[in-house]
Amino acid sequence: MSEFWIILAGMLVASSCALLGCFLILRKMAMVGDAISHAVLPGIVIAFLFTGDRHSLPMLLGAAAFGLITTILIESLRQTGVQADAAISVTFTSLFSLGIILISLFARQVDLDLDCVLYGEIIYVPWDTIIWNGIDWGPKAVWQVVGTLALNLCIILLFYKQLKISAFDPAMAAAVGIPVALFHYLLMGLVSVTTVASFESVGAILVVAMLIVPAAAAYLLTDRLSLMLLYSVLIGCLSSVTGYFLASFLDASVAGAMTVMAGLFFVLALFLSPRHGLITRWWQRLQLRQELTSSNDQQV
Template sequence: MSYEMWILVIGSLAGISCGITGCFLILRKLSMLADAISHTVLLGIVLAFLISQSMNGFYMLIGATIAGLLTAFFVQLLHSSGIQEDASIGVVFTFLFAVGVILISLFAKDVHLDVDHALMGEITFVPWDLVQLGILPEMPKAFLMLSMVLVINLIIIGLFYKELKITSFDPQMAAAIGIPVLLIHYLLMGMVSMTTVASFDSVGAILVVAMLIAPGAAAYLLTEKLSVMLLLSAGFGVLAAVVGYYVASYFDVSISGCMASVNGVIFALVFLFSPTKGLISKNFSMKKIKIE
């Protein structure tokens, strides 16, 4: 597979993984928690390296997942103690992210774990970071990680679709009929953590937030069915990855930055022109009512 095709495939996998996971965050009004987790997984990655002394993706994935779950736990703990949810998120993610940055500065100066790469990502180099599994040909590590995480996410959504759906729309009813709401919540946070760290090499900790939120938010404005929302969000993620790459190539700018920017453009277009929830259609409907 060509260099260009690898970037398109890896970017698309990141878009799909982030898009379908982000839908549930949007429905639960937890969009900013994605921002928190995308930062705090840095601490998990650093601790995984310090403990294992290895940059193996499997250790990174475990460390990031644990850090994401701890973030969700601490936010939930502070919120249940009476602190506003947005304040809880702000306190937890800034503290844990800062600890991660300090640990990188102290113990990982000579390792490929710099803060700029973790924040912004660099998909340009991803096709050259190759690994080989058994008899399979060499493939980019990011491709294997994103493929594995996408499969895990799809399996979890398939197995717990009803539980995820009910707890997202009506957690009180879910608790009343015996669904373990907190367990499903932490399961989702684990999915977000895995997806975030798998996307690190592609888009970085900051730009992954755009892929987690923008496609799902655009899909939310176009449908009221969760299954359709998931498909639309995945489609928008792929579209943003492909268009973003060619825009970046044309203007010779950051590929991951363009992918995230195209996500924003897609959302803006849907926000304006959505047939039912778009700004223009709403204004037109209001004017029509006034005239009548």
């Protein structure tokens, strides 16, 4: 049964992250998830200073708050003319450094860092369950991730058209009356909440990977956003299932194996994509060269 919960948690996280990752890829903001994973450290420290303990809920709330602050700061810098990658780098390095300073000033004697209070391990998912009225309702992490997946699905279904136009052509979206800034912050808020909520469940490495890799692979396979969303979820789920069995075979890290499988599927898409794959392009160039050679021979 523990095997089922681990795979299910991985699939839920992969699905939730992949849906948002598609929009991040289209907006050229793929590293936002990695930025949030570092920038939430001040929120963890501040939550500890206010509560005096290291329980998960206060830490998650503090981390989520600084995740939102991170996205707001990144967008503010972008609006002043700073390039997106520079804005992301400046924001997360500054906030991460602020967190280190706060720890050194106020929590020097406390075992307080990202690993011990936020970054989880997926193999521990089956053991932290919800018991209510004497009934075991399953792992807390699974319900937590189900909630974020449901939230992401509802927002995407309700505002699919607005999110799509804003991602592909923000200028046209603004021209037709779509509040581009509002939907940007809505998307970034979802990324922040999903990232932080998933960290405790499965660990940071898997979350950051599933935000980017399945969506990047799906981007190579199709030019339609609806199919890209579907393919990214399928790739993420397949990575979780195959990664678990790979980890079992090698007796290795489950999250690491899932991430490796996601990377393998991306490489396959990179080479075998029917339109953008390297092998496909090589074959098309070869066919064109043969046609040109044949045409020249006929003229001669």
